[in-house]
Amino acid sequence: MCMRFAPGSRGRLTRYDLDRFPGDSLFDRLGRVVCSVGRLPRKELYEAWELGRRVRRRCRGGRVVDVAGGHGLLAHVMLLLDDSSPEAVVVDPDPPPAAAALHQALVAEWPRLNGRVSYLRVDVQRFVLTAGDLVVSSHACGALTDAILDAAAEASAAVAVLPCCHDLATCDPGPLAGWMERTLAVDAVRALRLETRGYAVSTQTIPAAVTPKNRLLIARRELP
Template identity: 55%
Template sequence: GGRVVELASGHALTAHLLLLLDDSSPSALAVDVRPSPSGARLAAELVQAWPRLGGRVSIQERPLAEVEVLPGDVVVSVHACGALTDDVLEMAVRGSASVAVLPCCHDMRGAEIGGLGGWLDGPLAIDVLRAERLRAAGYAVHTQTIPGAITPKNRLLIGEKPVT
């Protein structure tokens, strides 16, 4: 895999976990405007348990808009609130990177639901439109749910950028 770029990373757990699961990814960048105070402690514990993570995850505090997403990157975000999920998807598309998001809260005030409100609840309509935007941008789209016992906000949206 390519570089893991976790946006709205909180404590950067997902970046660490993805490097553990796919050792072919060389490094990870975890960015948040306000990283979780427990992130550094968590990172130290993970590196102690899995030394191969040492020096491979860079945790940065800065605006997401400053992150340069590159082709070959794998952009991920877990529970980016509201329109922040859309920002993450847009950054991945602009950078021609594959992307996986687990959306969180959906801000329905002024939300564009594409006329789907008669069939689908608002949050699902928003996620359907997100999937369609990825497909329209040339991505292979995969959807899945993770167990509700892990989180009730459990819709996983994956956009795989075809190799050109």
């Protein structure tokens, strides 16, 4: 991964950044595609990459469902890192305008993605998940992360989230807020609730230089 410039910047990657991604690695190729589109914040590339790599070490295959997916970069990264997933769906009622351009550019670079990524403009509550799905979500704001975890758990789907914007009016720190920083308490309660629902939970972080909201929760239903 190229670390010569701040990976957590909200500045857009554009064609002027192309020479920062000179190599033949998957990451550099991905970086060049994002630069060629010219519309995505730099941090989005690094977040999708760091999250995708860690999730794929634990969760292989499955239909990928990128909830609150925005441009849908994570959905594509998940397929590129594990081609055994047949398809990916980006579930977002209000995707950004550049989502279609990003998808076209990624398909042009990797034709095997053609026809395998779809965008659905619906609320997560209206999307039907199944037990074989792998639900991923990068920075679903506040209680939306809880809605995603609930929807995944009701379907017994594997799930990985990188929470952000903890809203202490709607997110539950349980009884832990007296002992630890409140947003950490919220995420700790989320992890423990998944365990009580029969999930094997892994708590990790992605580099803080990419985002300060860097707690990654990965959960898979344990076999009976």
